[in-house]
Amino acid sequence: MKKTRLLLTILLALAIGLLIYTPLARFHLLPDLGSLFTSKPPRIEETPVIIEHIKSIAQLFTQSYYDECIFDTGTILTSFFQSDKRLIIIARGVVIAGFDLSRIDANSLSLRGKSISVTLPPPRILDVIVNPSGYETFLAQGDITFQERIDAQEKAKKMIEVNALKKGILQNSGEQGARIMEKFFQLLGFEQIQVRIAKELF
Amino acid sequence: MEEIRSRQGKKPGALMRYLIPAVFLLILINAVTVKFYPTRQPRRIEIQTLKDLAELATIEYDVKKIIKAKDVRWYGDRKILIETAAVLKAGIDLGELSKQDILINGDAITINLPQPRLLQLDMKPRDMREIFNDSGTLRQDFSNEEKDQLLIQGQEDIKNRIAEMGILKRAAQNTKLLLESWIKQTGFREVNIVFKITQPAGDRDQPAGDRSQPAGVRGSQDAQRR
Numbered sequence: 001m002k003k004t005r006l007l008l009t010i011l012l013a014l015a016i017g018l019l020i021y022t023p024l025a026r027f028h029l030l031p032d033l034g035s036l037f038t039s040k041p042p043r044i045e046e047t048p049v050i051i052e053h054i055k056s057i058a059q060l061f062t063q064s065y066y067d068e069c070i071f072d073t074g075t076i077l078t079s080f081f082q083s084d085k086r087l088i089i090i091a092r093g094v095v096i097a098g099f100d101l102s103r104i105d106a107n108s109l110s111l112r113g114k115s116i117s118v119t120l121p122p123p124r125i126l127d128v129i130v131n132p133s134g135y136e137t138f139l140a141q142g143d144i145t146f147q148e149r150i151d152a153q154e155k156a157k158k159m160i161e162v163n164a165l166k167k168g169i170l171q172n173s174g175e176q177g178a179r180i181m182e183k184f185f186q187l188l189g190f191e192q193i194q195v196r197i198a199k200e201l202f
Numbered sequence: 203m204e205e206i207r208s209r210q211g212k213k214p215g216a217l218m219r220y221l222i223p224a225v226f227l228l229i230l231i232n233a234v235t236v237k238f239y240p241t242r243q244p245r246r247i248e249i250q251t252l253k254d255l256a257e258l259a260t261i262e263y264d265v266k267k268i269i270k271a272k273d274v275r276w277y278g279d280r281k282i283l284i285e286t287a288a289v290l291k292a293g294i295d296l297g298e299l300s301k302q303d304i305l306i307n308g309d310a311i312t313i314n315l316p317q318p319r320l321l322q323l324d325m326k327p328r329d330m331r332e333i334f335n336d337s338g339t340l341r342q343d344f345s346n347e348e349k350d351q352l353l354i355q356g357q358e359d360i361k362n363r364i365a366e367m368g369i370l371k372r373a374a375q376n377t378k379l380l381l382e383s384w385i386k387q388t389g390f391r392e393v394n395i396v397f398k399i400t401q402p403a404g405d406r407d408q409p410a411g412d413r414s415q416p417a418g419v420r421g422s423q424d425a426q427r428r
Binding site: 060064 | 228282300304306325327330332348360372390
């Protein structure tokens with residue numbers, strides 16, 4: 001009888017303790033109960049950032065396109081002794097389009113008094129950026145190798161680039177480039193500004 | 203004796219009288235916190251957006267970083283080494299340029315440019331290589347999610363070291379040279395380019411540097427306009 005009473009008292013004390021702990025943990029005044037039994041996420045060690053190459057550029061970014069896409073490898077069949085693989089990732093990134101102004105030379109500008117004519121090179125996709133913080137692993141079934149991850153991420157990036165092109169990023173980029181040039185030369189005092197965009201020679 | 207017995211007899215009754223309401227109160231507090239303080243925040247809705255930019259990038263850095271992590275436990279270790287690379291681009295935002303920033307005096311011109319800032323940080327997956335990944339018998343290998351987290355930490359570390367790399371200083375030099383050469387072609391003989399003194403450039407690197415981060419609904423107004 002005494003033992004049962006003791007057991008009940010202990011259980012009651014534990015229940016009360018839990019009831020007090022839970023709201024305090026929820027308000028972040030105490031650590032989460034689950035975290036007491038799991039290992040902390042690993043932290044990277046201090047390593048330097050090595051500059052490998054420095055390059056002067058002249059790129060005018062005129063348009064960005066933000067997108068989110070899902071890439072699914074589908075079921076990848078493996079040998080009889082291994083479980084099949086599947087990787088689903090969510091990628092969030094940005095496509096930058098604009099002009100490579102290093103291709104502008106004296107022939108690209110034509111002056112007559114307060115009038116100027118500028119010929120820009122054709123706009124193009126300058127970068128497709130999906131950084132590690134932009135990837136989310138939704139499903140990783142089986143033994144997914146690092147290279148398989150990389151391949152999936154590259155394919156997701158390509159999907160974002162294709163979407164940007166479908167949305168007309170290059171056309172918008174060209175129009176915005178012309179607007180920037182007009183504004184810039186207006187500020188320099190020109191009254192008549194003509195901006196031409198060269199066509200890509202293929 | 204009777205007095206003692208009556209005191210002992212009263213104790214559990216008094217305890218229960220306070221304990222039961224106290225337990226009910228605690229259950230109520232728990233219920234309220236669970237209802238009104240959910241642990242997971244709802245996800246923001248992101249949409250595809252096109253946004254106008256007017257940024258001139260004048261310097262590009264190719265950098266390399268080794269991501270190294272050790273997870274040491276009494277029941278076994280895990281170690282991983284990943285080689286990563288990133289491309290950084292810095293320059294100025296021409297969209298910030300206004301009439302007040304330009305002073306023309308005959309064939310001399312003075313332009314007040316905005317401070318250069320980091321425009322892009324791009325860690326390409328194809329430039330990443332897992333060099334070493336080993337775990338003890340009782341440990342599991344680093345999961346995909348853990349690798350994602352390590353790479354994010356590496357990305358943050360590169361971003362935090364922008365000031366040490368001198369990229370903004372070089373961006374300022376290159377921007378000056380580039381604009382001087384263009385403007386001289388338009389007939390000005392004396393070109394004076396200065397940078398506005400605003401907040402420290404390092405502070406401004408953070409928001410623009412990582413474009414892949416969903417910065418709210420980027421450029422939603424531009425998308426609507428179209």
